[in-house]
Amino acid sequence: xxxxxxxxxxxxxxxxxxxxxxxxxxxxxxxxxxxxxxxxxxxxxxxxxxxxxxxxxxxxxxxxxxxxxxxxxxxxxxxxxxxxxxxxxxxxxxxxxxxxxxxxxxxxxxxxxxxxxxxxxxxxxxxxxxxxxxxxxxxxxxxxxxxxxxxxxxxxxxxxxxxxxxxxxxxxxxxxxxxxxxxxxxxxxxxxxxxxxxxxxxxxxxxxxxxxxxxxxxxxxxxxxxxxxxxxxxxxxxxxxxxxxxxxxxxxxxxxxxxxxxxxxxxxxxxxxxxxxxxxxxxxx
Amino acid sequence: xxxxxxxxxxxxxxxxxxxxxxxxxxxxxxxxxxxxxxxxxxxxxxxxxxxxxxxxxxxxxxxxxxxxxxxxxxxxxxxxxxxxxxxxxxxxxxxxxxxxxxxxxxxxxxxxxxxxxxxxxxxxxxxxxxxxxxxxxxxxxxxxxxxxxxxxxxxxxxxxxxxxxxxxxxxxxxxxxxxxxxxxxxxxxxxxxxxxxxxxxxxxxxxxxxxxxxxxxxxxxxxxxxxxxxxxxxxxx
Numbered sequence: 419x420x421x422x423x424x425x426x427x428x429x430x431x432x433x434x435x436x437x438x439x440x441x442x443x444x445x446x447x448x449x450x451x452x453x454x455x456x457x458x459x460x461x462x463x464x465x466x467x468x469x470x471x472x473x474x475x476x477x478x479x480x481x482x483x484x485x486x487x488x489x490x491x492x493x494x495x496x497x498x499x500x501x502x503x504x505x506x507x508x509x510x511x512x513x514x515x516x517x518x519x520x521x522x523x524x525x526x527x528x529x530x531x532x533x534x535x536x537x538x539x540x541x542x543x544x545x546x547x548x549x550x551x552x553x554x555x556x557x558x559x560x561x562x563x564x565x566x567x568x569x570x571x572x573x574x575x576x577x578x579x580x581x582x583x584x585x586x587x588x589x590x591x592x593x594x595x596x597x598x599x600x601x602x603x604x605x606x607x608x609x610x611x612x613x614x615x616x617x618x619x620x621x622x623x624x625x626x627x628x629x630x631x632x633x634x635x636x637x638x639x640x641x642x643x644x645x646x647x648x649x650x651x652x653x654x655x656x657x658x659x660x661x662x663x664x665x666x667x668x669x670x671x672x673x674x675x676x677x678x679x680x681x682x683x684x685x686x687x688x689x690x691x692x693x694x695x696x697x698x699x700x701x702x703x
Numbered sequence: 704x705x706x707x708x709x710x711x712x713x714x715x716x717x718x719x720x721x722x723x724x725x726x727x728x729x730x731x732x733x734x735x736x737x738x739x740x741x742x743x744x745x746x747x748x749x750x751x752x753x754x755x756x757x758x759x760x761x762x763x764x765x766x767x768x769x770x771x772x773x774x775x776x777x778x779x780x781x782x783x784x785x786x787x788x789x790x791x792x793x794x795x796x797x798x799x800x801x802x803x804x805x806x807x808x809x810x811x812x813x814x815x816x817x818x819x820x821x822x823x824x825x826x827x828x829x830x831x832x833x834x835x836x837x838x839x840x841x842x843x844x845x846x847x848x849x850x851x852x853x854x855x856x857x858x859x860x861x862x863x864x865x866x867x868x869x870x871x872x873x874x875x876x877x878x879x880x881x882x883x884x885x886x887x888x889x890x891x892x893x894x895x896x897x898x899x900x901x902x903x904x905x906x907x908x909x910x911x912x913x914x915x916x917x918x919x920x921x922x923x924x925x926x927x928x929x930x931x932x933x934x935x936x937x938x939x940x
Contacts, residue, residue, distance in 0.1 A: 595780050601757060602774050603794045613796065617784045694784040696822035 483664040491664040492671065504672065507638055507649040510566070511680075514573025515634040519627060522578045526585025526626075530619075531611070543582065551576050552640055559645070569641040576637030581630040588622020589615065621695060624688045628681060635677045650676075706767075708733055708844050708876050711754055713763035716746070723749055724761070725901040731844060736870065736877040738887035740930065741897030742939045747880045748777075748848050750902075754878070755846055773837035775847045779829035781821040781836075788817040791835045799839070807835040810869060827858035831865070838869060845870065847879045851886065860918075863890055867914060884930050888923050889916060896933045906933050
């Protein structure tokens with residue numbers, strides 16, 4: 419009796435899956451494009467309004483260049499030095515982020531798993547965390563000079579704390595009841611970490627990595643504004659010194675694109691690995 | 704008398720200043736179903752956790768315990784990132800016995816859901832998966848901690864029948880903790896009525912009825928009256 423009804427639900431499910439696999443895809447796709455189009459409405463509107471305002475002379479062009487002019491500047495830069503700047507900045511961010519986030523994950527795992535480690539390390543980290551990270555800049559310049567090392571270290575410091583904090587929280591928020599299942603099976607510590615703790619902490623770890631990445635970009639700009647001969651931050655201060663708001667805005671746009679791209683990569687990894695989460699996705703209206 | 708699958712004597716178990724369990728002697732014979740009946744918070748779950756080895760801090764002696772032994776928790780406790788299939792074979796990592804898992808899925812009535820994620824399952828279905836996970840290690844003893852308390856009454860009856868069927872098919876002895884008098888009497892060969900704090904076994908009732916049982920059997924009704932009297936005397940109700 420109960421078997422029968424289960425077979426039925428099984429068939430229903432199959433039927434639903436089949437429907438979404440064959441008939442629904444175009445509809446789903448157009449819905450997705452509609453969503454994307456909605457996201458474009460505001461930026462396009464702003465660009466058009468700005469263009470008009472600047473063209474009719476309500477805003478002085480030497481302070482706010484027209485969007486079309488910024489596009490031209492961007493085009494010019496792309497034929498010349500832009501790629502060199504992007505390359506330099508990207509390298510610094512990736513290196514700093516890798517070092518900072520890597521160390522943070524290590525310490526987060528250590529502190530999260532062991533109360534002993536927490537007792538030794540957590541007060542120190544709490545103290546270090548309360549220092550605004552930019553306060554390190556003079557010291558880094560004194561110790562490491564103004565070349566690459568000090569920039570990478572600053573970015574690493576910036577990326578460290580969000581990853582560390584979220585990492586510890588992610589481990590400590592794991593459902594004790596799931597861990598108990600591992601104890602029930604007599605799992606070794608390593609197996610417990612691999613089979614239960616790591617997957618259960620993954621959502622929190624991703625939150626940390628994503629905010630760490632955005633802080634890495636922030637600290638990159640800080641580092642490059644202070645002292646650099648290439649990089650997007652240098653482009654920003656160069657634009658200011660030569661009174662070229664179009665260059666400043668072009669650099670800002672490139673930073674936005676790169677930040678969005680790097681976050682998008684993390685977001686898509688998150689989406690792929692955390693598809694199992696039973697979360698609220700917002701309402702359609 | 705055959706060798707008991709489980710033989711434990713708990714002299715005392717305390718949490719801080721409170722004594723939770725007091726002088727409990729419990730045996731489980733092969734093929735037997737035994738229920739510990741008492742109110743929530745009387746310490747019966749603690750007793751089960753001691754038997755499972757999840758709680759090691761107690762005064763007393765675990766005289767014998769037959770491995771393998773499996774535990775079904777009050778909540779399904781499935782790993783949300785694993786499919787039904789992977790959850791059932793959880794103990795063997797990725798090298799689980801596919802054929803055995805498929806058979807278990809079939810036996811708990813979840814055919815077609817092998818690749819489903821826990822978030823798509825109803826409460827009753829998730830508890831079926833939990834039972835299958837318990838059976839995966841081919842246990843001789845299955846410990847269940849109020850396994851059906853979170854599902855509706857009709858699902859509960861279905862799951863009770865399923866549990867009995869599986870226990871009989873695989874020759875598993877069941878030790879079940881419950882606060883549901885009907886459930887205890889319907890499933891068990893022996894019902895141990897627990898005292899309120901500190902818990903000890905107040906009375907042992909034998910249910911001499913063959914399976915499958917009729918839930919409307921007059922003997923069950925008589926025993927229920929007896930149980931309720933005892934629980935009343937224990938100031939539980």
